[in-house]
Amino acid sequence: MKLIYNIEDKPKFSQLIVFALQQLLAIITATIVVPILVNAYGAVNLEMDPAAALFGAGVGTLVYQFFTKKKSPVFLGSSFAFLSSMYSATVFGFFGIILGAVFAGAVYVVIALLVKAVGSGWLNKLMPTVVIGPTVALIGLSLAGNAVGDLTKASATGEAYSLAAIVCGLFTFAVTIWVCAKGKGFVKLIPFIVGVLAGYALASVFTLIGNAAGIDALKVIDYSALVNNFSTINLGSFFHLPKFAFVEAFRELSGGGFAMKLADFGTLMLLYAPVAFVVFAEHVADHKNISSIIERDLLEEPGLDKTLLGDGVGSMAGAFFGCCPNTTYGESVGCVALTKNASIVTIRTAALLSVCLAFFSPFVAFVNTIPSCVLGGICTALYGFIAVSGLKMIQTVDLNKEHNLFVVSSILVLGIGGFVLDFGAFQITNIAASLIVGIIVNQLLREKN
Numbered sequence: 001m002k003l004i005y006n007i008e009d010k011p012k013f014s015q016l017i018v019f020a021l022q023q024l025l026a027i028i029t030a031t032i033v034v035p036i037l038v039n040a041y042g043a044v045n046l047e048m049d050p051a052a053a054l055f056g057a058g059v060g061t062l063v064y065q066f067f068t069k070k071k072s073p074v075f076l077g078s079s080f081a082f083l084s085s086m087y088s089a090t091v092f093g094f095f096g097i098i099l100g101a102v103f104a105g106a107v108y109v110v111i112a113l114l115v116k117a118v119g120s121g122w123l124n125k126l127m128p129t130v131v132i133g134p135t136v137a138l139i140g141l142s143l144a145g146n147a148v149g150d151l152t153k154a155s156a157t158g159e160a161y162s163l164a165a166i167v168c169g170l171f172t173f174a175v176t177i178w179v180c181a182k183g184k185g186f187v188k189l190i191p192f193i194v195g196v197l198a199g200y201a202l203a204s205v206f207t208l209i210g211n212a213a214g215i216d217a218l219k220v221i222d223y224s225a226l227v228n229n230f231s232t233i234n235l236g237s238f239f240h241l242p243k244f245a246f247v248e249a250f251r252e253l254s255g256g257g258f259a260m261k262l263a264d265f266g267t268l269m270l271l272y273a274p275v276a277f278v279v280f281a282e283h284v285a286d287h288k289n290i291s292s293i294i295e296r297d298l299l300e301e302p303g304l305d306k307t308l309l310g311d312g313v314g315s316m317a318g319a320f321f322g323c324c325p326n327t328t329y330g331e332s333v334g335c336v337a338l339t340k341n342a343s344i345v346t347i348r349t350a351a352l353l354s355v356c357l358a359f360f361s362p363f364v365a366f367v368n369t370i371p372s373c374v375l376g377g378i379c380t381a382l383y384g385f386i387a388v389s390g391l392k393m394i395q396t397v398d399l400n401k402e403h404n405l406f407v408v409s410s411i412l413v414l415g416i417g418g419f420v421l422d423f424g425a426f427q428i429t430n431i432a433a434s435l436i437v438g439i440i441v442n443q444l445l446r447e448k449n
Contacts, residue, residue: 004189005343007073007294015186019341020349022192026335026382027077028354028367029375031057034078034086034324042090046097048323049243051358053078056245056322058354060314064328065348067310069302073342074290075332075350076314078324081279081429085271086324092264094249094323099265100272101319107276108283108312116305123304127284130397131438134408136289137390138415138431139282139330143383150376155369156207156219164206164218165373172199172377180338180381189339192378199374225368229361240361245323272325274423279327281432283311286328289389293337334382337389403445411438 005011011019032050039048060076082104089100115123127135151169154162176195179187187194203220210218230237284299287307291298298307311328318326336342357363397404415434422428428436 002340003294003342004340005346007071007296007342007344009343010345011341011343015189016346016349017353018186018190018193019339019343019346020353022190022339023075023332023335023346023350024353024357025192025196025378026331027057027075027329028054029370030080030329030331031077031324032364032367034080034083035322037083038086038090038323042087044090044093046090046094046248046323047243048245051240051364052242052244053318053322053324054354054364055242055358056318056320056324057326058351058358059321060318060326061347061351061354063314063317064307064310065344065351067302067313068298068306070344070348071296071302072287072290072298072307072310073294073332073336073344073347074286074328075347076311076318076326077329077332078318078322079279079315079327081275081282081327082272082325085275088271089268092260092268093252094245095252096260096264096268097323098245098249098319100268101323101325102316103269104272104276104279104325105312105316107273108280108308108315111280112305112308112312115303115308120299120304123284123299126439127288127435128442129393130404130407131411131435131442132285132288133390133393133397134411135281135285135390135415135431135435135438136393137387138411138434139285139289140334140383140385140387140390141412141416142430143330143379143386147376147379147383150372151380153372153376154220155371155373156210156222157216162217162220162373164210164220165203165371168199168203168206168220168371169373169377169380171202172196172374173380174377175199176378176381189341191338191381192335195378195381196370196374199377200370203371203374220373221369221371223369225365226362229365238361239359242322242358244321246320279432280308281435283308283328285431285435286330286333288393289330289386290333290336292393293333293389294342330386331379331382333389334386338382338385403442403447406445407438407442410441411435 035048035050035053057077064076089096152161154165172195175198176191179191179194206218207221287298315325399405411434415430418430420430421433
């Protein structure tokens with residue numbers, strides 16, 4: 001792929017802010033949804049702050065960039081893989097949430113040290129293109145249901161199927177892909193921003209007509225987040241201090257009502273550490289994918305040990321501030337591929353923006369009003385691009401050989417079918433479970449040298 005901005009390139013400052021905001025829009029929804037889900041379904045409602053998760057994602061990404069020597073154009077965000085771990089860990093308070101993330105990050109650090117000692121050659125034998133290609137495609141395809149579910153949903157009424165929402169979502173999708181394919185100059189580089197603004201504008205028109213005429217079917221946007229933010233005009237309407245995890249943990253410890261037994265530490269380790277091994281597989285797939293896009297092998301330079309250290313320590317840092325362990329985001333990789341902008345400066349600026357905007361109430365409130373259907377339209381393009389990136393890798397594989405055919409088909413069928421391995425305390429996701437099966441099939445059928 002011919003990049004418009006390569007890793008070392010530095011866009012003009014005026015353009016850079018817009019590029020960074022676009023990267024942020026690509027990952028922000030998933031990042032702030034994780035703490036919202038934990039608040040709703042955790043054993044104890046800790047009232048995790050989405051703004052703190054956004055701050056933690058920015059800090060985690062900066063840490064990752066430091067360890068990878070500013071050579072890997074990837075943004076880190078809240079990991080969905082740890083949701084079930086976080087649900088269970090809420091009984092241990094904010095301190096337990098942070099400690100669990102430390103255990104998960106430690107797994108990455110240990111693997112990084114192992115890779116540093118013996119190299120990463122074994123990884124290419126274990127996960128060649130015939131295994132990684134369909135896994136990358138699966139990352140995008142497995143998210144297709146989420147994109148369609150959002151595309152049909154009206155945020156204002158909560159209806160799962162709304163024709164007005166579908167029109168807005170498809171309009172957003174159409175504008176996004178038109179800008180990518182037919183746009184000129186600077187506009188061509190910001191398809192997500194143009195798409196979101198166009199979809200939001202159409203949804204606003206529908207909603208205003210629906211409110212005026214009393215037609216619920218036309219109501220798409222829920223403006224309550226913005227209304228509540230500006231219900232009283234004061235300093236708090238514009239700036240607020242996020243509810244940082246380490247501050248809440250300190251309050252628990254200093255309050256005297258918090259205590260953990262030795263067995264609780266073991267429980268947290270069992271909740272988080274196995275999941276970290278699972279996310280490791282997705283880490284490799286994401287980096288193989290971005291490597292194919294920028295045509296540089298990131299597992300060789302800066303090296304798998306560096307990317308793992310960055311991901312692991314970045315995950316700890318993210319949880320320290322925002323409760324949520326971080327991971328490399330497929331959405332970020334898709335944004336790089338779709339916009340052909342792999343500039344590290346863009347990623348770093350996006351991280352700094354996420355740190356700053358976490359304190360800016362109107363921005364967080366506005367993001368909360370972007371209707372699901374508009375985000376679904378954006379994600380339809382984004383997830384599709386991730387899937388196609390994996391399929392492009394498969395093009396180099398000879399599928400006339402039964403060996404390769406069965407490896408690819410087993411990964412795609414099991415992954416799309418939703419195959420998971422549930423061990424009670426933790427669950428191996430469909431992507432990781434399918435990858436494991438693919439690795440086993442490849443090893444069983446591979447030709448002996």
